[in-house]
Amino acid sequence: MINALAFVDGGVAVTELERVPPGVDPSVPSSARVYDYLLGGKDNLAVDRAFAERLLAVAPDARLAARANRDFLIRAVRFMARLGIRQFIELGTGIPTFPSVHETAHAIAPETTVVYVDYDPVVRLHAEVLLSSGKNVTSVQADVRRPRDIIEDPEVTRLIDFSEPVGLLMVGVLHFVTDEEDPAGIIAEFADRMAAGSHLAISHAMAESAPEARAQLRTAAADSPIHSVLRSHDEVLALFNRFELLDPGLVPVQNWRNDDGLPLFPDNEPLRIRIDGAVGRLERPETGGSR
Missing domain, CATH: 3.40.50.150 (Vaccinia Virus protein VP39)
Structure with a gap:
């Protein structure tokens, strides 16, 4: 499934076209995918990256x-x-x-x-x-x-x-x-x-x-x-x-x-x-x- 995902993070609207597996809510971050992003992986969604960046902004380590x-x-x-x-x-x-x-x-x-x-x-x-x-x-x-x-x-x-x-x-x-x-x-x-x-x-x-x-x-x-x-x-x-x-x-x-x-x-x-x-x-x- 391909989703055009729109959400707001920190007051900034983000729209991203991405492939989302069946059964996955693209508006809800996942701890596993956030962890993947923090480790430098690519198996994550826009909502996960937005959460991770918000975390890094307040906890840079x-x-x-x-x-x-x-x-x-x-x-x-x-x-x-x-x-x-x-x-x-x-x-x-x-x-x-x-x-x-x-x-x-x-x-x-x-x-x-x-x-x-x-x-x-x-x-x-x-x-x-x-x-x-x-x-x-x-x-x-x-x-x-x-x-x-x-x-x-x-x-x-x-x-x-x-x-x-x-x-x-x-x-x-x-x-x-x-x-x-x-x-x-x-x-x-x-x-x-x-x-x-x-x-x-x-x-x-x-x-x-x-x-x-x-x-x-x-x-x-x-x-x-x-x-x-x-x-x-x-x-x-x-x-x-x-x-x-x-x-x-x-x-x-x-x-x-x-x-x-x-x-x-x-x-x-x-x-x-x-x-x-x-x-x-x-x-x-x-x-x-x-x-």
């Missing part, structure tokens, strides 16, 4: 934060793969970006199986194109807030053996899940099914971000369906209650096992939008764990 978050994901996958994890589930995949999870894992162990999960139909379309030449990889359109639907999906059970360790990736996802939607309960449902030795990676936007950055994020999202819940260090730590936190613990994503020591921001200043990340290991599944 949002692009650096997005890149640091993506780099954390890739380092976490490499870390798990080198520990012997041979199956991964990535929740809230977003638009496929190079290097992908399966490319990263397959570089270490080609037999690794990977399931991508996202609610956005645009993500599903792009994932299908990406995965057309991939082995041991599939994509599922599902809502992270309904974990049982994911766990029992035939495409998931075709590739994932829950009696063996799994790498569960929840990178940049849980800050879009409200307290009422119970992020700890979501993790518990997966933990109930996963074998001992499974690993969980989480990155999360933090309440410890600079006060002006928190205010800027609220301003940018005021008229948008994209809202995030900034949680404190202790609140994010509590999400790992079934997992043993591995070194270096819950730290800013740019510092997590960044062995190359690559500078990520000008003059080595910390990002005002703080995103912390960690990886934990499931020692002993407990059926009917804490919810």
Whole structure:
């Protein structure tokens, strides 16, 4: 479907002719497509670019934060793969970006199986194109807030053996899940099914971000369906209650096992939008764990 999209952003009328997949509302921004734009991708719509530019206007290091978050994901996958994890589930995949999870894992162990999960139909379309030449990889359109639907999906059970360790990736996802939607309960449902030795990676936007950055994020999202819940260090730590936190613990994503020591921001200043990340290991599944 081709839409002539007209909308107003910051008092400026924007009209753009663009191809919109069926089932996608071109007037509503998507967190996955905004993230794609921040990473320099092209798989986004005018409404996503307008939201991202509004965000960058008030929080100019949002692009650096997005890149640091993506780099954390890739380092976490490499870390798990080198520990012997041979199956991964990535929740809230977003638009496929190079290097992908399966490319990263397959570089270490080609037999690794990977399931991508996202609610956005645009993500599903792009994932299908990406995965057309991939082995041991599939994509599922599902809502992270309904974990049982994911766990029992035939495409998931075709590739994932829950009696063996799994790498569960929840990178940049849980800050879009409200307290009422119970992020700890979501993790518990997966933990109930996963074998001992499974690993969980989480990155999360933090309440410890600079006060002006928190205010800027609220301003940018005021008229948008994209809202995030900034949680404190202790609140994010509590999400790992079934997992043993591995070194270096819950730290800013740019510092997590960044062995190359690559500078990520000008003059080595910390990002005002703080995103912390960690990886934990499931020692002993407990059926009917804490919810």
